[in-house]
Amino acid sequence: MSTIHLAINGKPYTVDVDPRTSLLTVLREHLDLTGSKYGCGEGQCGACTVLIDGKAQRSCITRVGSVSEKKITTIEGLANGDRLHPVQQAFLDVGAMQCAYCTSGMIMSAVALLEKNPHPLPNEIVDFMDGNVCRCGTYLRIISAIQKAAKATPETAAAKGASR
Amino acid sequence: MNERRQLQVPLEPERYELRAASPYHFDLDRREFFKFLGAGLVVVSVLKPVVVAQESGGARQRRGESLPQEINAWLHIGENDKVTVYTGKVEVGQNIRTSLSQAVAEELHVPIEKIELVMGDTQLTPFDMGTFGSRTTPTMNLQLRKVASAARDVLINLAAAQWKTDAQHLVAVDGKVTDPQGNRSVEYAALMKGQQLTETLPAEDPLIPAADWTVAGKPVSKVDGRAFVTGQHRYPSDQKLPQMLYGKVLRSPAFGATLVSVDTQKAEQMGATVVHDGNFVGAAAPTSQLAEAALAAIHAEWKAEPQISNKELFDYLRKNTTEGKDPTGDGDRYETGSVDQAMNAADHQLKQTYTVQYIAHTPLEPRAALASWDGDQLTVWTGTQRPFGVCGQLAEAFRIPEAQVRVLMPDMGSGYGGKHTGETAIEAARLARAAKRPVKVVWTREEEFTWAYFRPAGVIDVISGIRKDGTITAWEFHNYNSGSAGIKTYYEVPNQRIVFHAVKSPLRQGSYRALAATANHFARESHMDELAHAVNMDPLEFRLKNLKNDRLRAVFEAAAKQFGWGETKTQGQGFGMGGGYEKLGNVATFAEVKVDRKSGEVKIARVVTAFECGAIVNPDGLRNQVEGSNVQGLGGALFEAIEFDNGKILNDRLSQYRVPRFSDVPVIETVLLDRKDIPSVGAGECPLIGLAPALGNAIFDATGERLRALPLIPNGLKAA
Numbered sequence: 001m002s003t004i005h006l007a008i009n010g011k012p013y014t015v016d017v018d019p020r021t022s023l024l025t026v027l028r029e030h031l032d033l034t035g036s037k038y039g040c041g042e043g044q045c046g047a048c049t050v051l052i053d054g055k056a057q058r059s060c061i062t063r064v065g066s067v068s069e070k071k072i073t074t075i076e077g078l079a080n081g082d083r084l085h086p087v088q089q090a091f092l093d094v095g096a097m098q099c100a101y102c103t104s105g106m107i108m109s110a111v112a113l114l115e116k117n118p119h120p121l122p123n124e125i126v127d128f129m130d131g132n133v134c135r136c137g138t139y140l141r142i143i144s145a146i147q148k149a150a151k152a153t154p155e156t157a158a159a160k161g162a163s164r
Numbered sequence: 165m166n167e168r169r170q171l172q173v174p175l176e177p178e179r180y181e182l183r184a185a186s187p188y189h190f191d192l193d194r195r196e197f198f199k200f201l202g203a204g205l206v207v208v209s210v211l212k213p214v215v216v217a218q219e220s221g222g223a224r225q226r227r228g229e230s231l232p233q234e235i236n237a238w239l240h241i242g243e244n245d246k247v248t249v250y251t252g253k254v255e256v257g258q259n260i261r262t263s264l265s266q267a268v269a270e271e272l273h274v275p276i277e278k279i280e281l282v283m284g285d286t287q288l289t290p291f292d293m294g295t296f297g298s299r300t301t302p303t304m305n306l307q308l309r310k311v312a313s314a315a316r317d318v319l320i321n322l323a324a325a326q327w328k329t330d331a332q333h334l335v336a337v338d339g340k341v342t343d344p345q346g347n348r349s350v351e352y353a354a355l356m357k358g359q360q361l362t363e364t365l366p367a368e369d370p371l372i373p374a375a376d377w378t379v380a381g382k383p384v385s386k387v388d389g390r391a392f393v394t395g396q397h398r399y400p401s402d403q404k405l406p407q408m409l410y411g412k413v414l415r416s417p418a419f420g421a422t423l424v425s426v427d428t429q430k431a432e433q434m435g436a437t438v439v440h441d442g443n444f445v446g447a448a449a450p451t452s453q454l455a456e457a458a459l460a461a462i463h464a465e466w467k468a469e470p471q472i473s474n475k476e477l478f479d480y481l482r483k484n485t486t487e488g489k490d491p492t493g494d495g496d497r498y499e500t501g502s503v504d505q506a507m508n509a510a511d512h513q514l515k516q517t518y519t520v521q522y523i524a525h526t527p528l529e530p531r532a533a534l535a536s537w538d539g540d541q542l543t544v545w546t547g548t549q550r551p552f553g554v555c556g557q558l559a560e561a562f563r564i565p566e567a568q569v570r571v572l573m574p575d576m577g578s579g580y581g582g583k584h585t586g587e588t589a590i591e592a593a594r595l596a597r598a599a600k601r602p603v604k605v606v607w608t609r610e611e612e613f614t615w616a617y618f619r620p621a622g623v624i625d626v627i628s629g630i631r632k633d634g635t636i637t638a639w640e641f642h643n644y645n646s647g648s649a650g651i652k653t654y655y656e657v658p659n660q661r662i663v664f665h666a667v668k669s670p671l672r673q674g675s676y677r678a679l680a681a682t683a684n685h686f687a688r689e690s691h692m693d694e695l696a697h698a699v700n701m702d703p704l705e706f707r708l709k710n711l712k713n714d715r716l717r718a719v720f721e722a723a724a725k726q727f728g729w730g731e732t733k734t735q736g737q738g739f740g741m742g743g744g745y746e747k748l749g750n751v752a753t754f755a756e757v758k759v760d761r762k763s764g765e766v767k768i769a770r771v772v773t774a775f776e777c778g779a780i781v782n783p784d785g786l787r788n789q790v791e792g793s794n795v796q797g798l799g800g801a802l803f804e805a806i807e808f809d810n811g812k813i814l815n816d817r818l819s820q821y822r823v824p825r826f827s828d829v830p831v832i833e834t835v836l837l838d839r840k841d842i843p844s845v846g847a848g849e850c851p852l853i854g855l856a857p858a859l860g861n862a863i864f865d866a867t868g869e870r871l872r873a874l875p876l877i878p879n880g881l882k883a884a
Contacts, residue, residue, distance in 0.1 A: 021453060029410070029452060034402035035395020037577070039528045040609045044818035047528055075395030088393040095385050095784055098792055099257025100392035101399060101528045101577030126826045133818070135528045136257050136578055137795025138788065139829045 004068050008033070009077025019065025024048045026064045027074060035075035035104045039133065046132030049105035050074045056112035058131075075104035078111065087111050090149035091142070098136035106132050110146045119150050178647035179296070181584050181617050181674030182553070188590055190441045190561060192597075231307055232290045235318070235361035238311040239268070245339065245353040247272065247279045249311075252292020253304050254284035254549060255575040256583075258848045259785040260300045262387045263380075266782060267305045270372060270380040271312035273336040274352065276387065284551040284573030286566075294550035296581060296675060298747035298846025301781060305844060306371075313372075314365045322355045374779035374840040383784030388575075400547035400576050401532035405602040408534065409437065410452040411595040412459045414445035415611065418811025419672070421468035431458040437599040438462070448595040448603045472670050473809035478519050478623050481644045485665045496666065498652060501659030506638035510629025512698050517625050518687035520646055520874040521805035522618040522671055526823055529577020530612040535592035536602040542569045546589040547576035554586030561590045562597070580796070581675035582616055613816035618806055619676030620669060622646020624687040629659075634701045636710050641688070645669060647680025650746050650853065653688060655710040671808060677793075678849040681746040682800065682856060686874055689742035689857030693864065703741060703861065704729055715776055715839075716745055719752040722835050723774035727754040736760060737769075738866025742857030748845040749777040750837075753794070753854030756830075757862040764880040766863060768798065768830040775851050776837035778844045783836060786847050790834045793851035798824045801856035803878045 006013045008031070015030045027033040027050070036059055039047035043058035050059045051073040078085040084092070087110045097103045106129070113120060113128045120128070125146050134142065232238070240248045249268055255261040261281050269276040282288050284295075292304075316336045323341035324331035327348070335342050342349040374381060391397040416423070426445055428438040436449040436458035447458040472480050507513060533546035542562065548554045551571040559566040571589070588605045596603040607615070622645045629638030639657040645667035652662060676682075696706035704724055711717055720743055724730075733739065736759050743752030756770040775790050803822045807814040815821045860871050867881065 018453065025452065028402075032404065033395075034398065034404075037399075037529065038401065038606065039530075040818040042609075042817060042819055045528060079394055084390075084393065091393050092385065092389045095389075095788060097257075097386065097389070097392060098259065098788060099528070099576065099578035100386075100389075100397070101257075103392050104395045107393060130826045133528060133823055133825060135526055135580070135796065135823065137792035137824065137829075139795060139824075139826050140791060140832060141788065143826070 002065070004064055006064070006068060006072060007070070008072045009074060015064070017064060019063060021064050022060050023050070023062040023064045023067055023072070024059040027059060033074050033076050037101055037104060039102070039105075044131070044133070045102070046105040046109060047102050049108040049132065051108055051112055054112065054115055056109045073108075075108060078107065085111065086152050087114065087146070087149040090145040090152065094141050094145040094148060096138055096141035096145035098138055102132060102134045106134065106142055110142075110149065113146065114150055120146070122147070178620075178649060178679055179584065179675045180620065180669075181672075184585075184672065184674070186557065186560060187587055188442065188444050188561060188594070190444065190594060192441070192562065233364045235311055235315050235363050235365065237290050238308065239315055239361060241315070241352050241356045241361070243353055243356075243358040245278060245351060247274055247352075248282060249279060249308060250282045250289040251304055251308065252284055252286075252289045252552060253300050254295045254551065254573045256295065256549060257578045258300070258789065259386060259782070260295075260304075261575065262384055263301070263782045263785055264305060264308055265387050266380045266382075266384055267309045268312045270377055271309045272316050274339040276379060276384065278339060283575075285570070286551050286555045286572075287570045291552055294553055294584060296549055296584065298749070298849045301777075301844050301846045302748065305781060309371050310365055310369060313369050314363065315361055317366075317369070318361055318363050319352055319355055323350055326350070326355070374844070380781050381779070382782070384782055385784070398574055399529055399532075400534070400545055400574050401529055401606045403534040403545045403574065403604065405534065405536055408602040408604055409448040409450055409595070409599050410455045411446055411448040411592055411603040411605040412452070412455040413591050413605065414459055414462055414464060415615065416443075416466045416468070418466070418468035419471065420811060421466040424465040424467050426465075427463040430461040430463075434458045434461060437595065439595055439598045441594065444591075444594060446591060446595050448599045448601075468811050471811040474521070474805070474807050477521075477621055477670070480670060481621065481623050481667050484668050485644065486668055496648065496664040498662040499660065503638050503640055503659045503661040506659035507627065507629040507640070510637050511632045512630045513628070514630070514691070514694060514698060515625070515627045516691060516694060516872060517623060518683075518690060518872045519624070520622050520683040520686065522621040522673070522808075523676070523800050523804040524613055524618055524806055524821065525580045525582030525616065525676060526612070526818075526821065527578040527580060527582055530607040530609060531583065531588040531616065532604070532606040533586075533588035533592040534602060534604040535589065535596040537593070537596055537600070540564060540568055542593055543572070544570070544589045544593060545572045545574060546586065546592075547579070548573055548583050548586060548589070549579045549581070550584050553584065554589050557586040558589055558593055562593065580677040581679070584675055585617070587615065609818060610816045613821065614813045617672045617674035619800070620646045620673040620680065621671075622680065622683050624683060626687055626691045628691060628695060630695055630699060632699060634696075634699045634706050634709050636695065643680065643684060643687075646683040649679035650681030650684040650744065654713055654716055654744060655692070655707070656712050657710070671806070677796070678746060678852045681744070681849070681853045682797070683874070685742060685744045685746075685853040686856040686860070689744065689854070690860050690870075690872060693740065693857070693861040694870065702730070713745070715750045716743065716752075718837060719743060719750045719774040719776050722837060723752040723754050723772050726774065726833055726835050727756075727772040729754065733865075736866060738862040738864070740858045740861025740863070740865055742854040742861065744853055746850040746853055749775065749847060749850030751775045751850050751854045753858045755855070755858035755862045757859065757866055759863065759866040759881060761867065764882055766877050766881055768802075768828070768859065770831040770833070771855065771858070772833045772835070773851060773854065774835040774837060775847065776839055777847045777850070778842035779840045780836060780838045781844050783838075786836060787834050789847045790836075790851040791832050793849075794832050794855055795824050795829055797852045797855040798828055800874060801859050801876060802828075803875045805875050805878060
C-alpha cells in the first residue's frame, strides 16, 4: 500500500492503494468515477480509455503508481458544466451509439485524435480508433460524429477540452 | 408464401439456455439461515424451503404472456405532470426506451420529454417473459399504444364531466385537454390530481394509423442520450451500495468438473468472506483486489471427464443426435409432397454440406450483478434480458418465493441474446447471504468467454432437385444442432423434407441474435447460388423465379436496384446476395468484395441491405439496427470462432478472439421499405441473416472458390 496523489479532471485525489493497481480499478472502485468501463482488461477494447497528459491511454493496463504526476481526464471531466464537449455533442447529434457501453472510451479516443489532428481524413479516423471496439457495430456513425465534431470545432476547442 | 402462412412460422424456437439445468445446487448451510433470519424465526425458516420450492415452481408456470388490462399497471400521470410508463421489457442498446416513448407520446398526445419509462423492475412492472425474439415492437409497442390511447380517452371524458360538455367536442393536444369552442384547456396532471387510472382497456379502440403518426415514425434521438455521452449512466456493473463487497467465484479448470477437495483456510485468514457450498466456491472482500487474492489462495482439486476439441466438432455433431427429443419444443420435422420421387425425376441434383462454428456474443459489458439481502428479502440489480426469469432462478436457488425477490435491470451494455440467464445474480446473492452485506460480482472477459453460453455450432446438409429451366422441384434440408429458426424455405418448392436434429452439445449453448436463422439462411442462400450456377442462371433471376412472397421479392428488388446488380465487374471484384425473412421482417443483402489473389486478402468493399418490417416506428433507430446487424454479422461471417479442447476455451480473450473493428467495416447502404399498411415488427435480428451468404456468394463470384463454412475466411483466402 502507498499513498498516491492523483489529478483527475482538475481535482486532486488521494488514494491508499498498491501502486500496481490499475488506474481503471482506482477510478471505478475507489473514486466512484464509473464512466470509464471494463471491457477486456488487456487494452484491447478501449472502453476504459482516459486522457493522460492529453494522450489516449487504456486505464485498465495503466498502473496507478505511474500516473501520479500527470493530468488525467476522464469522461466525467469533459463537459464544461452543462455545455458538452463538441465531441460529446456530435455523438449525441449523430446518434453514434446503441448500448453506449463503448461510448465513453470512443469519445475519449476521439478527443485525443482531434487534439492531435483537428481535421482527420476518414482513413486517419479508422487507423486511430481501431483499438476501440463497439460490439453493437455503430462504427460508421462514430466516424460521422468525429467528422462532425471536427467541422464544428473551432481550431483550438478540442485541445482546450482535453487539457482541462 | 402469403402473409398468413408467414405468420404461422414459430416465433420462439430453440432457446436452449432456458431449458438448461440450474448452474448451482446450494445446500444453504442451516446455520447461515439461522443467523440470517434471526433466532425468533428458526422454526419457520427450517420448514420453509420445501414448501416454497413448490410455490415458486408453480408461480413460474402460471405466468404466461397475458398482459394486465388495467391502465394503471402500465401508465401513471403524476401531479408533477410526468407520465411514468411501466414495462417489463429492457433496454440493451436496441433503443426501445426511445421507440416505446414515441409510441406513448403519439397516442397520449404528450411531449416525449414528459415520458419516463420504468423498465424491467420485477416489483414495479407487469410480468414479461423477456426482451428477445424481436417481440418488443410487435407486442409492447402495440400494448403501450393501446394503453396510452385508452388513457387519453379517460382524460377527455374527465374534462368533459368537469366542464359539463360533450367529450366529442374536446381534443387532446400537448399534454392538455382542450375545448376549442369554449376556448379553455386543462393539463392532464390537473385532471388526474395524482389519482390512478383504474379503468381497463376497451376491447376495441382504434389507434392512430401509421400514416397519420406525428411523433412515431420520425427519427427521435436516444431519449437519455446525454447520460451516456457524459458517462453518468450507471450500467449494472457500475452499481454500488454502502458497505458493498466485491465477489469472485472460483472456476473449475474444465466444463462439467466436480470439486474433489478444497482448502479455504488461507483465504479466510486474509479477511475475505469465503463460501464453499456444493460446487460453488467464492470469496467476497471490500476490494476486488483482495477478493482476487483470496481466491488465488484457495487450493482446490477438480475431477473432469475427457472432452472433444473443435477439430472433431462436426463429425461429433452428426454422430451424437438425440433423435425424438427435441429440446426446442417445436416440431422438428416438416414434410410436404414426395421428396424422393421428385429428387429422382429432377434434371440436376445437388448435395452440399454447410457448417457453422460456435461463436461468443462478447457483449462489451460482461455479466454483472449486485445483490443485497434485507432479512429474507433479496434485491438484485443485474444485466439480463429476462429480469423475471432471473427472479425465478433466484427464488429457486435460494428456495424462497418469487415475491421475496426483486430484480432490477439498469439499461445494460448489450446482450445480443447472450444474457438470458442469471449466473452473476445467483453468485452475488450467494456471497451476499454469507457476508451479510451487499456483494457485486462482475465477470472478467475470460469468464464471459468461458462460462456464458455460445451460439450453437451446426452441420447442415442440403439436397436439392432442379429442372433445366431453373424450377426447384425437391428440397431436403437437415440441420444438426444449430437450431430450427429460419429452417423452412420461402422458395416455392412442391416437395420438401426439412428436419432439425437435436444433438447433445459439447459446449453450453443458447440464444444468439437471430438464433439459427443465420446458419439456416447461410446454407439455403449459398445453396441457391450454387443452383443458379448449375443451370447458368443469374442468381437474382433464379431466386425471383422460385419466389412468390411479394414482401420478400420487394426487398430483393430494392436491394438489387440500389446495389446496381448486373453491372460489370473489374478484376478481383465479386458480387453476391442473400436474403430471407425472420421474426416477421424481410431482408435482402447484397455484397461487393475485392479479392487479391496473390496475398489472399479479401476486402469487403460495400454492403447494401434492403429491409422491411411493416410501418417504421423510428427510421433513425431502425437504420442504426440494420447497420449494426451488418457490422456484428461480419464477425460470425468472416472470422469469429470459439476454439476449445478438453473442456477448456482456448481463445478466451479479446486479443485471441477477433471481433469486427473500424477497419473491417465496409460502406453500408440501407434501404428501408416503409409499409404503413402492415403492423410494425421488430428489427434487431432479421437484418443480420443476409450478410453471410451474400459474402460467401460474392467471394465465389470473385474467385470461383465456394466456401461452405462459417466463418468464411478466418485466415484470409489461401493465396492463389
